[in-house]
Amino acid sequence: MLSNITIKMRLIATMSVLGVLIALLGVMSIISLKSANNSLNEVYSNQLASTQAIGESQIALGRARFTMDRVMVHPDAADAKDILVRSEQFLEASDKSWKVYLGLPQSAEEKSLSDDMDKKRNDYISNGMLAMNKALRENNIEQADKLMMTGLSALYRTLDQAAETLTQYQATSAARMYAESQSSYQTQVTMAIIGMVVGALLTIISSILLLRAIFGPLDQALRHFGAISDGNLANDIVITRHDEMGALLTGLQKMQERLSTTVRGVRDGSGAIATASNEIASGNLDLSSRTEQQASSLEETASSLEELTSTVKQNSDNARQANQLAVSASDVAVKGGALVAQVVDTMGSISESSKKIADIIGVIDGIAFQTNILALNAAVEAARAGEQGRGFAVVATEVRNLAHRSASAAKDIKMLIEASVLNVGAGSALVSQTGTTMDEIVASIRRVTDIMGEISAAGHEQELGIGQINQAVAEMDTVTQQNAALVEEAAAASEAMQEQAAALAEMVSIFKLDAAHSGPAAAKPALRKPVVAAASTALKRPAVRLAPVSVAAAKPRPAKPAADNSGEWEEF
Template sequence: MKIGTRLGGAFLLVTLLTTVLTLASLATLSQIGRHWVGFSDNVMVKQEYATQGYIKLGDGVQNFKNYVLRGGAYDKGFIADMDAISALVGQYRNLGATPQEQALLDRLDAGQRQYREAIAKAQALKAGGATVADIDAAISGADKALAAALSGLLAIAHEGAESTGANISTAIGSGKMVATAVGVVVAVLAIVFGVLATRSITRPMREAVTIAKTVAAGDLSSSITATGRDETGDLLRALKEMNESLKTVVGDVRTGSDTIATASTQIAGGNLDLSARTEQQASSLEQTAAAMEQITSTVKRNADSARQANQLAAAASDVASRGGAVVAQVVDTMGEINASAGKIADIIGVIDGIAFQTNILALNAAVEAARAGEQGRGFAVVATEVRNLAQRSAIAAKEIKGLISESVEKVGHGSQLVQHAGSTMEEIVASVRRVTDMMSEISAASGEQEAGIEEVNRAIAQMDTVTQKNAALVEEAAAATESLRDQARKLTGSVSVFRLGHPGAVRSMVQLA
């Protein structure tokens, strides 16, 4: 049975018994209440009515005495008191009267009638002038029957009150007995069930605590038996499963620690080898870096020379270009000179023709002057001079034409030479341009080679940095491996405190280097 069920059953039983006790107490209180209600609603009221009737009777007697002695309106007070007694008798009857009370009420009515008759007789005597002694003698003892009946009712009320008190006392005593009996039964059953429930819980709990302390001490060889079907049984079964799991875990940890120790030793050896090779690689990288620095210096010098040669070639190309331009201008100028010489030859030809025509005209003029005789002699002289001038002009024109022809021939030959020089100069300019382009390509290639070598240098520097970092990491890995070996030793020492109780859990004897 589950602990909750047992505790719930015990609490339910206690609750039921408490309910029984409560119901018994309520029954007792109900009985007391009924007695008290009967007392307060009947006995006390009747007692009050009887007491008020007795008081009204006394008031009526006193009012009648005052009437006899003093006269006046006291008879009205007496009559009111008698009417009040009659009203109280009616109310008393309405509450329900016992035969004894009914007899007393009848006596009270009869006594009241007799008393009223005596009072009426006394009033007549007073009206007739009788003395007080006569009036007193006439009504003496008339109120005794009325007073006796009221006294009887009061006695019955007192008896009812005493009876009610006795009944209430009896009910209270019975209630106390029932409550005491039920309370004792409840207490006994609560103690019994509490002890049983406590034992059923504390015994397995003590066993569980013992097992937990044993496990805490490192002893996992305990044999745990769990037969209960309640929560404590579940706890013991859970402790058993925990114990078995701890056995497995500790065994695995021992095996793992041995494996870690072996692996850490191998890793340490590998780290040492890797550290040595990393140092060799770092040394090789330093040598490579030094060689690359020399190559870089040489390539920089070559690049500087190529840039200077490129600048010289560019300057030569500019000079050749300017020379080609000058030669081209000379060729153009020679062509213009040749054209001008041709024009001059043409002009000289025209002048020669004019001189020839002038000579003909002068000859004709001389002939005509000879025909004229003495009259044409002066004109003949002029014609002769003109002819001489024309002949001299023709001779000069022929000489100039010869010179011009020779000049034109030389200018044409010079123009051919200049044209040949211009074409040669163009070839030189083209060659210089090709040389300049080649030097530019060489300079660009040298720059690219220089940039590539610088990148190689940076890469080598990065490789050197990475190698240095790798060396540091290898050292850290070696330190971590050594720390791992220490942790493996500590772990092996920690799990060695557990006693597993089977051959597979033999303590590790691996020697950590």
Template sequence: MRYAHLKIGTRLTLAFSVLLLITAALAGMGVWRLEALKSANQAIATVEMQRSLLSQRWASYIEINWVRTSALMRSSDPAYLAALRKDMAGATDSVNQILKQLDAMPHDAETPALMAEVARQRKLYSDLRSDLQRRQAQGDDITSALDNDLRQRADNYLQAVRRVTDDAAQNLAKVQTAAGESATASQVALTAGAALALVLGLLLATLTTRSITRPVQRAAEVAEAIRNGNLTSQIDVTGSDETAQMLRGLAQMQENLRSIVAHVRQGSEAVATASAQIASGNSDLSGRTEEQASALEQTAASMEQLGSTVRQNADNARQANQLALNASSVAVQGGDVVAQVVGTMKGINDSSRQIADIIGVIDGIAFQTNILALNAAVEAARAGEQGRGFAVVASEVRSLAQRSAEAAKQIKALITASVERVEQGTQQADLAGETMTEVVGAIRRVTDIMGEISAASSEQSTGVAQVGEAITQMDQATQQNAALVEESAAAADSLQRQAQDLVAAVAVFRLAPGQGLRDTAPPAAVARTTARPAVSAAAPRPQAAPRAAAPAAAAARLPAHAPKPSASNDWESF
């Protein structure tokens, strides 16, 4: 497993564990080396010191016995000779005890040869001394042999023992030298271990720092790019620690934002297209309505001129009456459609209020996230130096929570404004329904008038042709208006579906203030600037057309109103 795949806590634990293990190993090795050196020095120094002391005592016994031997062979006092022999026997016993102690001690490879040489020189000395004592007892002169031969044997014997003493001193010096070398080796080993611990500590600290700071810095760059609206950043994620998981979350968030923005853009374009179609259809409908009003004006003038000839046009009057009845039926159907529109607007109003409630929930989540970020920052501050990186992350989370809260507040304000506009649209739809009811009543009254006109049509014989032509034009305009109304209804249905998709997309993404309304304004402005045919100033009856256009003008003015912020959506400063 790569180092970057480990969790941050695991990395820190591993780094400190390695350093602690190396430190413990160095301390243990130092204690072990010192203890071993101490034990070896104590053991060897004790043995060699005892061997040196024993060999020195042995040498002193040799010198004393030589003096006693010389006095023994030169004196004739029996008491003195007996005392000398007793002292010599005691010294010999002491030497034998020393020899046993030396043989029982641990020794190196050279000690047996030295001890063998001592034993040989001792035997030569003892044999010559015994021979001289025997010759002295026989009365021979042993002075020359005593001073020359026995003295030489004693010196050789003494030198052999002193070589044992020197060997012990040399071994003791070797022990001291070995102790110094061992101490030096221990110092070198401890120094090397400390250097290794320092290098490993620096390496682990560098790797750990880089593996934490670099992904965090990259996450900050990506967050800054997303904050600036740049969704084209390439996020390469390696590892599986907390920072890698954060980068993966940012990458997924950026991909979701791309999809949402693309969806919103497509929906906005579709809404703009549908709005343009509706505006164009309404413009054509307005023009034909004005043409119909002109035709009605001409018909009214003809009716005044042909009052005396109504009887001749009775059949045409009955046909006009039937057309009026049909127009009344169509108007009733239009009222039903307006009622359905009112119901739909109420449904949209309820959905907008539900969306506002959801935004309030998101607002509360952002508030809780901000509180959690504050708690995390406090805990990171308590952690000290080890929590500095986590404090930076907590600060970023707090900043994101505050921005999310601000965006939620703005979206809630937009939704509130949308609810108000929907309520206004509902009111205007109700007004349109009332207007359609009045139109139905007016058409019925026209039907009654047409009945009266049919009774007086005998006096309007000269205007039959003009009345027929005018009614034909009215019929054609009415049919065209019906077709335009169907197109307008289809475009309105498409606009409604696109608006629902757009609202669904906006519900999961926080947009900037005013975004999403700009695409609908230009088509409405184009529809309002469309040229319409002029109406004659002398026409007394086409006043119904401006009256019907009033709700449309009021609806067109709705996007110009600025949304009012809701007092319940104000955020406190943390």
């Protein structure tokens, strides 16, 4: 029956029982500690306080009686009044302590005893102490002596007996509480020992049962694991439990069954793998030969494209140089046109300056003419003056001569200036025509430059296009070389696959399967080492080395049925 209870439930039950036991021990310990604490609290806060209050009250009464006795012995002392005041203070202190005691909790029996003592105490104080204090204040020594000898002593003995009875009751109560505390302590110790013994027994029994429930199935599982590691998959795993160990053995049983199925599948599949790898190796031989032919054709194509690329590149370079020369000629023509324009502007400025000089010469000629007229008028006036004007007439004649010479010189200069203006005008016309011609030359050179630029651009585009074609051919050659290498790797892989299939068949042959389910072992296929043409590894690369461009992987073709392998390679 215990085999049907899970280990988890056993652990929970054991821990629960131990937990309840520990909780009970804890509760009992708390109750015991609380009881002991209450007893100590009762002794401290009630019994001890009561005894202390009663003792302080009685001591204060004794001191009051002692002070009165001193006054009776020395009634005429100077401090007699002060001693009586101190006696009254002691009585007040005694009343205060007694009231403290009466305020403490009391049992019925203690209440009866305290009431009796309170009555006797009041009688002692009122009829004894206060009466004696009054007689001493009135200096009535005889009355005080009479009170002390007759009533005061009897009242004190009665009060002292009541106080002793009450104190004895306090001591008896404290002893009873101590005995109860000791009894409770012994009970709790006994219960704790019983609980610990029971807990230890439960722990030992539970540990033994759990160890048997865990290690027995574990030993069985370890034996089965050892048999499986030795290759024996035919052992029967008997399951008699329904707990976690039973689940472990069930899992082990399923693992053994699935491992047996896997080993049988591996045995059956290893032969098929060897046969398929042999066929793959045969196909790789044909593929390697065709890849070699394709690589040779691509090599010739790459060589032709290399020559075409070189020619187009040379044409493109020549067109680029001609374009640069045309651009330089255009720049020179533009600069020449600018210089001709500056010459035209300069010739215009010279023509304007010549015209201004001609105008100035005309002004000078007019001034000379007017000077001549004025000199003539002066000579006429000098002739009229006679001898007085002769000297002036000579001067006027010289002035006329100078004016005539100035007019002649101005006329000559004017003629020269006019000739110069005509020459400058003709030069300006020629320069203007030259500027127009230079503009036409610049326009023509620009058209030539544009045409050469278009030729250069077309040549560059052709160069790029042929370069891309060459690059594509180089990539095709690279891919072909890679395909050849992959074919070799596939051939090597197929050979390795054959070897692995044989090794796998040999490895699984160590497993011993159930005779009812195991079939005949797969026959080892004859290994045939594929012969790959060595020439494929020595294919030449094209001379042109362009930057490699990533080639997108081709999508795999759908696999054809394995029934017609020869037709598959023929279609490739």
